[in-house]
Amino acid sequence: MTIPEQDFERGLLLSPSPHIRTQTTTQSIMRDVLIALLPACIAGVVFFGPGTLLTMALAIASAIGCEALFEKCAGREITVNDLSAVVTGLLLALNLPPETPWFVPVVGSAFAIIIVKQFFGGIGQNFVNPALAARCFLLISFPVIMTSYYAPFAGPDAMTSPTPLAALSNPEVPIAGNWDLFIGNVGGCIGETSALALLIGWAYLLFRKVITFVIPAVYMGTVALFTLLLGQPEMVLFNLFAGGLMIGAIFMATDYVSAPMNTAAQCIYAVGCGVITMVIRYWGGYPEGVSFSILFMNLTAPLLDKAFKRKVFGEVPSVSD
Numbered sequence: 001m002t003i004p005e006q007d008f009e010r011g012l013l014l015s016p017s018p019h020i021r022t023q024t025t026t027q028s029i030m031r032d033v034l035i036a037l038l039p040a041c042i043a044g045v046v047f048f049g050p051g052t053l054l055t056m057a058l059a060i061a062s063a064i065g066c067e068a069l070f071e072k073c074a075g076r077e078i079t080v081n082d083l084s085a086v087v088t089g090l091l092l093a094l095n096l097p098p099e100t101p102w103f104v105p106v107v108g109s110a111f112a113i114i115i116v117k118q119f120f121g122g123i124g125q126n127f128v129n130p131a132l133a134a135r136c137f138l139l140i141s142f143p144v145i146m147t148s149y150y151a152p153f154a155g156p157d158a159m160t161s162p163t164p165l166a167a168l169s170n171p172e173v174p175i176a177g178n179w180d181l182f183i184g185n186v187g188g189c190i191g192e193t194s195a196l197a198l199l200i201g202w203a204y205l206l207f208r209k210v211i212t213f214v215i216p217a218v219y220m221g222t223v224a225l226f227t228l229l230l231g232q233p234e235m236v237l238f239n240l241f242a243g244g245l246m247i248g249a250i251f252m253a254t255d256y257v258s259a260p261m262n263t264a265a266q267c268i269y270a271v272g273c274g275v276i277t278m279v280i281r282y283w284g285g286y287p288e289g290v291s292f293s294i295l296f297m298n299l300t301a302p303l304l305d306k307a308f309k310r311k312v313f314g315e316v317p318s319v320s321d
Contacts, residue, residue: 026123030083032208033251036201037087040094040247043184043194047152048098052190056093059105063089066113076122084123088112091131091251094191095244095291096138097149104145108134128298129255132248132291139291149187165243165287181241191247198246211254214263215270219249222274230282245277248290258298265304272297 044052063085071078079085089109096105112134117126139146176186184194192198205211220240227236239245253259253273260269273293280289 026082026084029210029256030087032205032210033087034083034090036204036210037090037094037191037251039197039200040191040194041090043197044094044098044190047184047193048150048190052093052098054102055096055098055100055105055190056090058102059093059096059109060086060089062106062109063092063113066110067118070114070118071122074118079123082123085113088117088130092134094247095131095135095189097146098190099148099150101145104138104142107141108138111137124257126257127302128295129252129258132252132295136291136295149189152185152187152193165281176238176242178237178241181238186242189244192244195241195246198250202250205250211250212263214266215254215259216249218267218270219253219274220245222271223278226274226278239278239281243281243288244290248277248294249273252290253294253297255298258301260301260304260308262305262308262310265301265308269297269301269304272300 041056064080067085068078068080089105089112092108092112093105096108112130116128116130116133117123120126135146180186181193182195184197186193202216206213223239223245224236227233227239249270253270260266273290276293276296277289280286280292286292
């Protein structure tokens with residue numbers, strides 16, 4: 001078939017879908033996530049010292065190296081330039097205690113990339129968040145290391161200190177104030193303690209339209225409502241700022257691959273994350289439940305997407321004869 005020359009000039013060409021073009025790429029999305037994580041990284045260095053930079057560097061290097069090596073051995077295209085391995089390594093590092101031995105981030109990133117991501121086909125094929133899965137793997141494998149936290153500004157003579165959530169079960173330990181929780185002046189993982197830094201990152205992601213407000217807002221709203229239903233209005237801010245809720249709700253639960261796509265499904269997904277988090281916090285064996293709750297709800301994402309499947313554009317109900 002001959003296409004008239006004037007059709008080229010008018011742009012009247014037919015082509016297969018997709019017809020919507022965008023400059024957004026995997027690399028650009030991951031770059032925005034890395035920028036959004038910078039405030040949390042800076043807060044981690046400020047509160048826990050420059051040694052945290054080594055943990056971040058080891059986790060990122062291990063993630064990049066394992067991805068390149070596995071893809072090379074498997075005969076796949078090497079995709080480290082898309083920055084997804086860098087994001088996985090950094091997220092894992094921010095979920096580790098400040099004084100973590102060097103081998104922990106190395107082993108954790110290797111598990112995240114090889115077992116959780118590459119074994120299932122690479123980027124876009126993992127059914128759970130790799131960084132969270134690696135954190136849970138490390139928590140099971142090295143429980144003492146993964147639960148040894150240090151007080152901020154302790155320097156080289158750091159002493160172990162309970163996290164705000166762990167202090168709830170010990171009446172002899174004073175509970176951290178909301179202001180300390182907000183700025184990050186409490187014990188905990190490298191990147192989870194400063195709610196302020198994480199909220200700055202959230203604002204940036206919303207501005208760049210990398211994520212929507214739905215999952216983080218519903219997740220945090222569920223935690224707040226759960227706290228109120230327990231008759232503890234004074235603990236609402238504590239439960240929002242303490243532990244890994246902020247970093248989990250903003251950076252983990254919103255993972256494109258392991259979270260639902262439909263808005264209604266995302267709401268149910270986020271409510272599930274919030275409820276499970278609070279059940280584990282108040283009645284579980286661990287003081288924190290964010291990682292387990294998100295991983296569990298990751299498994300429900302395909303079912304939620306199926307239950308709330310969007311109609312094809314132009315689809316109409318069938319008419320019986």
